[in-house]
Amino acid sequence: MDINGLEENIDVLQRSECTQPSTNTLDALQAFNALPGKRKIWVDNSAAASVADAGVEALKLGMGYVCSNKIAATRSLKDWYVLLESRQRFKNETNVGAALPILHGLRSMIETGDRIRRIEAVLSGSVNYIFSSLDSGFKFSDAVREAVSNGFTEPDARIDLSGTDVARKLLILARTCGDKLTLDDVTVNGFLPDEAFEGDKKRFMAQLDALGERVDTLAANAMETGKRLRFIASWSPENGCTCALQALDPDHAFFTLEGTDNAVSILSDRYADNPLVIQGAGAGGSLTASGVLSDVYAVARWMLTQNAQES
Amino acid sequence: MDINGLEENIDVLQRSECTQPSTNTLDALQAFNALPGKRKIWVDNSAAASVADAGVEALKLGMGYVCSNKIAATRSLKDWYVLLESRQRFKNETNVGAALPILHGLRSMIETGDRIRRIEAVLSGSVNYIFSSLDSGFKFSDAVREAVSNGFTEPDARIDLSGTDVARKLLILARTCGDKLTLDDVTVNGFLPDEAFEGDKKRFMAQLDALGERVDTLAANAMETGKRLRFIASWSPENGCTCALQALDPDHAFFTLEGTDNAVSILSDRYADNPLVIQGAGAGGSLTASGVLSDVYAVARWMLTQNAQES
Numbered sequence: 001m002d003i004n005g006l007e008e009n010i011d012v013l014q015r016s017e018c019t020q021p022s023t024n025t026l027d028a029l030q031a032f033n034a035l036p037g038k039r040k041i042w043v044d045n046s047a048a049a050s051v052a053d054a055g056v057e058a059l060k061l062g063m064g065y066v067c068s069n070k071i072a073a074t075r076s077l078k079d080w081y082v083l084l085e086s087r088q089r090f091k092n093e094t095n096v097g098a099a100l101p102i103l104h105g106l107r108s109m110i111e112t113g114d115r116i117r118r119i120e121a122v123l124s125g126s127v128n129y130i131f132s133s134l135d136s137g138f139k140f141s142d143a144v145r146e147a148v149s150n151g152f153t154e155p156d157a158r159i160d161l162s163g164t165d166v167a168r169k170l171l172i173l174a175r176t177c178g179d180k181l182t183l184d185d186v187t188v189n190g191f192l193p194d195e196a197f198e199g200d201k202k203r204f205m206a207q208l209d210a211l212g213e214r215v216d217t218l219a220a221n222a223m224e225t226g227k228r229l230r231f232i233a234s235w236s237p238e239n240g241c242t243c244a245l246q247a248l249d250p251d252h253a254f255f256t257l258e259g260t261d262n263a264v265s266i267l268s269d270r271y272a273d274n275p276l277v278i279q280g281a282g283a284g285g286s287l288t289a290s291g292v293l294s295d296v297y298a299v300a301r302w303m304l305t306q307n308a309q310e311s
Numbered sequence: 312m313d314i315n316g317l318e319e320n321i322d323v324l325q326r327s328e329c330t331q332p333s334t335n336t337l338d339a340l341q342a343f344n345a346l347p348g349k350r351k352i353w354v355d356n357s358a359a360a361s362v363a364d365a366g367v368e369a370l371k372l373g374m375g376y377v378c379s380n381k382i383a384a385t386r387s388l389k390d391w392y393v394l395l396e397s398r399q400r401f402k403n404e405t406n407v408g409a410a411l412p413i414l415h416g417l418r419s420m421i422e423t424g425d426r427i428r429r430i431e432a433v434l435s436g437s438v439n440y441i442f443s444s445l446d447s448g449f450k451f452s453d454a455v456r457e458a459v460s461n462g463f464t465e466p467d468a469r470i471d472l473s474g475t476d477v478a479r480k481l482l483i484l485a486r487t488c489g490d491k492l493t494l495d496d497v498t499v500n501g502f503l504p505d506e507a508f509e510g511d512k513k514r515f516m517a518q519l520d521a522l523g524e525r526v527d528t529l530a531a532n533a534m535e536t537g538k539r540l541r542f543i544a545s546w547s548p549e550n551g552c553t554c555a556l557q558a559l560d561p562d563h564a565f566f567t568l569e570g571t572d573n574a575v576s577i578l579s580d581r582y583a584d585n586p587l588v589i590q591g592a593g594a595g596g597s598l599t600a601s602g603v604l605s606d607v608y609a610v611a612r613w614m615l616t617q618n619a620q621e622s
Contacts, residue, residue, distance in 0.1 A: 100587065101412040101419065108412065111608070112601035256562065261585050270598050271591055274572050276411065280587035287581050290423035297422070305615035 029054040033061055039303040041089075041296055044069045045288075059086040064299040068094040068288050073175065074168040074183055080175055088302045091295035096123065096169045097262045097282035099291035105278060106176050109268060116177045118236045118267040120275075123169040125260030125283045126152040126160040127231045131245075132258050134219040135228050140212030145205075152260055156201040163188040163231070163243050170233040170241045173264075181240060189244035191215055191231070215245075222247040230254050253277050340365040344372055350614040352400075352607055355380045356599075370397040375610040379405040379599050384486065385479045385494055391486055399613045402606035407434065407480045408573045408593035410602035416589060417487050420579060427488045429547045429578040431564075431586075434480040436571030436594045437463040437471040438542045442556075443569050445530040446539050451523030456516075463571055467512040474499040474542070474554045481544040481552045484575075492552060500555035502526050502542070526556075533558040541565050564588050 025048075032040060041064035044051045052072035055065040056079055065072070065086070073083060073092050083090045093103045109116065122128050129152050133143035144161070147153050153160045167186040174181050196204055196211045204211070215229075222229050227247040232254070235241050248255050253265050253275065262282025265275040281287055336359075343351060352375035355362045363383035366376040367390055376383070376397070384394060384403050394401045404414045420427065433439050440463050444454035455472070458464050464471045478497040485492050507515055507522045515522070526540075533540050538558040543565070546552050559566045564576050564586065573593025576586040592598055 099419070099423075099581070101416040101589075104415065104419075105412040108410070108415075108605045109601070112410075112604045114601060251567065253567075256564075256567070259585060270410070270595075270601065274570060274592060276589075276591035278412070278587075278589050280577075280582055281585060284581075290420070290425060290581065293423045294419045301616060302612070305612060 094291035121264040405602035
């Protein structure tokens with residue numbers, strides 16, 4: 001691995017430990033900040049709001065903030081502006097599609113003057129696994145059970161099936177394109193009846209056959225006309241953010257999207273006729289870790305430029 | 312456009328003109344090098360060997376070298392090692408797929424420890440336009456005439472049809488993955504008979520119907536079994552580089568690839584089950600220009616780190 005001499009140049013890559021163990025995240029951040037070394041990066045692979053709080057605070061303290069955690073970038077616009085203002089020290093490439101070069105690609109397009117006109121995306125591997133199983137004749141309830149037993153969903157599969165995670169990822173894409181939206185502005189047209197979310201996980205799994213009937217009907221209707229169901233996240237400057245089940249024609253870029261893959265399709269002034277499409281595995285520990293590492297390198301490289309300007 | 316204060320910080324973005332007009336490229340480089348300013352980038356959007364010569368020389372002089380020109384990166388391994396040794400000052404992202412994040416994606420994967428196992432790609436927009444036209448029943452000769460009249464090919468379409476340009480792009484992918492090959496190592500299984508390349512362009516176009524008969528037969532055979540012809544560039548560590556016509560099954564990622572789009576499919580240790588796929592327009596002036604601009608930014612940002620280390 002070539003990290004271009006970073007190791008010799010910045011303190012951030014030292015393996016430091018907080019000298020004072022703490023149960024409070026902000027205390028831990030302060031202890032980290034007090035350690036020797038001029039440049040530091042707060043790396044947040046949690047799914048916790050308190051660690052994201054500390055990340056935003058880290059930026060205010062002049063530190064870097066790299067996160068696979070999606071919370072910081074999907075809360076208030078006030079927090080988002082803190083991230084934006086520190087964009088050279090803040091990297092969240094793994095928030096959408098793990099290590100797929102989606103946010104990098106978008107940022108390069110925007111940085112060089114392209115204008116994004118429309119994004120369509122499949123952003124949940126577990127949800128796509130379920131709907132692509134329906135293509136080969138599975139019932140929805142069986143597909144969910146299979147996804148759960150393969151470990152493709154959260155322990156409570158409704159966290160995936162509610163679409164909240166997809167909504168967060170779509171919001172990050174929209175904000176990256178410059179749209180000033182919050183999570184409340186994302187329309188999520190769920191595919192499960194409201195009663196699915198009443199009661200606990202056990203009750204949900206017990207009633208799954210009945211709860212999935214509507215989806216099975218939609219899937220059967222789609223197949224009759226040669227189409228396939230996919231849960232699509234869409235954004236455009238005019239119509240904002242929507243997550244909804246769609247029956248896709250065979251010529252749609254996502255028609256053949258299989259298994260737990262993610263995909264994003266970007267139409268812009270420059271990609272005006274056919275979209276730029278990126279697809280592949282969008283989850284998994286080693287992919288996310290590699291994306292986080294790339295982000296840490298990018299922030300560390302930028303920090304070297306700051307040393308230059310200050311000296 | 313946010314270029315992060317680069318304009319104030321580096322001389323490279325000054326609009327400089329060589330003070331002494333010169334007809335010799337190396338003289339022009341020396342004149343550029345003699346201009347005021349500590350850091351300079353040689354930007355090469357030509358298709359000329361002499362400008363690539365100057366680019367390699369620019370790197371030896373400590374300058375940056377950004378090129379859409381594919382020549383420097385596809386000549387001798389000796390030249391390639393000069394590029395590799397200066398990799399922070401050398402960027403050629405637009406060599407493969409214009410502004411598509413293909414080389415960036417590959418480099419991120421390799422930099423974070425992934426191992427590339429196989430690459431398959433459609434790397435010629437003009438050739439793909441011709442073969443995707445056959446899907447809808449066009450004859451090869453008519454498809455070529457259409458591509459020529461739409462300006463999708465070089466003035467002499469045989470430059471595209473010979474596969475040399477695809478071979479260069481594939482070699483760059485292979486070298487980026489660490490394989491030590493030269494252009495001679497790339498096997499190109501052409502789809503036109505040798506006699507197509509005898510004589511001039513006019514003679515070629517006059518005999519096109521006869522010359523295309525073999526392809527028309529292959530296309531008809533493919534269609535009978537539900538397949539489609541595509542000109543595929545492939546690389547693996549075991550088998551090296553091959554460019555050849557293939558009849559693709561409907562479940563192949565490139566089966567639906569239309570028009571002048573490019574696509575690349577990467578299997579690796581991390582993308583082991585399903586490949587990472589990137590597709591979209593892989594040619595065109597504004598896309599290439601935006602990719603070159605991204606490269607200039609990247610080299611300029613790195614140059615700031617060098618100012619840091621030297622001060």
